[in-house]
Amino acid sequence: MSNYIHGSEPVEQARLSKLNDLINDRCLNLLTISTGDNILDVGSGLGQFTLRMAEQAGPTGKCLGIERDKKQLTASIQNQHVRQFSWVEFREGNAENLELSQAEWGSFDLAHARFILEHVRSPESIMSGMVKAVRSGGRVVVEDDDHAQMCLHPNPPGFLTLWNAYMRSYDRLGNDPHIGRRLVSLLYDTGLRNIRNNVVFFGDSGESPTFKAYVTNLIGILEGARELMLQQALIDKISFQSAVNHLEEWAKNPEAALWYTINWAAGTKP
Numbered sequence: 001m002s003n004y005i006h007g008s009e010p011v012e013q014a015r016l017s018k019l020n021d022l023i024n025d026r027c028l029n030l031l032t033i034s035t036g037d038n039i040l041d042v043g044s045g046l047g048q049f050t051l052r053m054a055e056q057a058g059p060t061g062k063c064l065g066i067e068r069d070k071k072q073l074t075a076s077i078q079n080q081h082v083r084q085f086s087w088v089e090f091r092e093g094n095a096e097n098l099e100l101s102q103a104e105w106g107s108f109d110l111a112h113a114r115f116i117l118e119h120v121r122s123p124e125s126i127m128s129g130m131v132k133a134v135r136s137g138g139r140v141v142v143e144d145d146d147h148a149q150m151c152l153h154p155n156p157p158g159f160l161t162l163w164n165a166y167m168r169s170y171d172r173l174g175n176d177p178h179i180g181r182r183l184v185s186l187l188y189d190t191g192l193r194n195i196r197n198n199v200v201f202f203g204d205s206g207e208s209p210t211f212k213a214y215v216t217n218l219i220g221i222l223e224g225a226r227e228l229m230l231q232q233a234l235i236d237k238i239s240f241q242s243a244v245n246h247l248e249e250w251a252k253n254p255e256a257a258l259w260y261t262i263n264w265a266a267g268t269k270p
């Protein structure tokens with residue numbers, strides 16, 4: 001059963017694609033990929049970031065994206081055809097029970113996962129698959145949210161109530177809305193060492209040309225979880241709509257600021 005809160009309808013795919021446009025350069029800067037790297041991307045979504053990593057590895061490298069959702073997988077294969085990167089493969093698979101060929105286990109220089117640990121009941125099972133997939137000396141890099149870090153100023157009326165309801169919708173599914181703060185311990189507990197952590201800035205301010213896109217992303221994830229939040233009585237319809245209306249008004253304020261970060265951690269397999 002999928003615990004994936006966002007789904008894969010066209011409106012959600014458009015949101016995920018735009019989100020990639022906003023953050024991929026920053027995420028790539030932290031990764032230090034070498035020419036010829038053999039890379040595994042777990043929960044590859046639309047494949048945009050997989051393709052960016054593949055671009056850095058170049059045709060002497062290899063890149064494998066694993067994705068469970070058929071619509072996301074189809075979109076990633078289409079994206080690959082546009083880029084014509086013959087050294088990239090997108091494959092259907094369940095990250096919680098990773099299946100690779102005998103030759104692939106222990107062969108990757110880098111196993112990467114972004115925004116997937118927050119959507120599963122057992123992040124540990126994803127971690128152990130990733131660790132098994134990399135060679136000795138290879139790296140595992142995970143990037144994920146700690147939703148408690150979301151901070152808007154000035155605070156739009158009703159937003160905190162709505163954001164709390166959104167976070168609760170994660171644990172109702174058995175997912176951890178604060179997984180980002182656990183990344184280092186997840187890496188350590190899976191046997192990785194030389195662990196380092198960092199953050200990717202995911203905020204913006206009212207006068208910035210990209211500010212509207214950040215707010216649209218924020219409203220998009222809230223709208224996507226609306227039915228679940230209402231069903232679970234985490235918020236009522238009127239409070240939901242009123243908070244979203246206030247958020248839209250707030251986005252017009254040149255003094256508005258959105259402070260948010262993506263947690264990032266990397267470890268090496270001994």
Ligand SMILES: C[S@@+](CC[C@H](N)C(=O)[O-])C[C@H]1O[C@@H](n2cnc3c(N)ncnc32)[C@H](O)[C@@H]1O
Pocket residue numbers: 004006016020042043044045046047048049066067068069072093094095096113114115116119120
């Ligand atoms: C928020 S998207 C992120 C996609 C991509 N990593 C990125 O950063 O753009 C999460 C993706 O993980 C996929 N996913 C969720 N659970 C999965 C699982 N157990 N196995 C494989 N993919 C999964 C979803 O279908 C979705 O495409």
